[in-house]
Amino acid sequence: MPACPCGSGVDYGQCCQPLHNGQPAASPQALMRSRYAAFAMELADYLRASWDAETRPADLELTADTYWYRLEIHSAAEQGDDGQVHFSAYFREGSEWLKLTELSRFRRGADGFWRYLDGQAAFSCCVPGRNDSCPCGSGRKFKKCCG
Ligand SMILES: [Zn+2]
Ligand SMILES: [Zn+2]
Known part of the structure; x- marks a missing residue:
């Protein structure tokens, strides 16, 4: 597995x-x-199902050339049926290396399922270090691989 x-x-x-x-x-x-x-695996149905009905987009388009390679959770909290997660997600879109930092809100429905409600997102450029191991997982240095 x-x-x-x-x-x-x-x-x-x-x-x-x-x-x-x-x-x-x-x-x-x-x-x-x-x-x-689910974003990394392009499971659009799951993303829709785990989105609160109030804020769920009518159409969810996943771009095939987005490559997610790292998730960092900064903090997470819940009070009753409300939850919050602060995280950063690192990805490459085409030839651009980016970092998404978001404070997301979640809500637990009457059926007991947590769902994503909304979030405050900020995107920034985040090119890996030249001597870092390449995010593609090749095991080589970034500058000798996808850099
Ligand atoms: Zn997992
Ligand atoms: Zn690489």
Whole structure:
């Protein structure tokens, strides 16, 4: 079983796969991780299903040339049926290296499922260091690989 794309270090089957298969998330952070993994795996149906009906976009287009390679959770909290997760997600879109930092809000529905409500997002340019190991996972230095 491969490592989960959310970067937890746990096998996909023990981490985000049960959520992708329809189990409720145990916490806003678990839901956020499963949504990041769904972006990485292009699971548009899951992204829609885990989006609050109030704010869910009518159409969800995932661009195939977006490559998500790292998730960092800064903090997570929940009070009753409201939750918040502050995170950064790193990705490459075409030839651009970017970082998304977002404070997301989550809400637990009457059915017990946490869903994404909305968030305050900021994008910044984030090119990996030349001597960092390449985010594509090749094991080579960035400057000798995708840089
Ligand atoms: Zn995961
Ligand atoms: Zn590379």
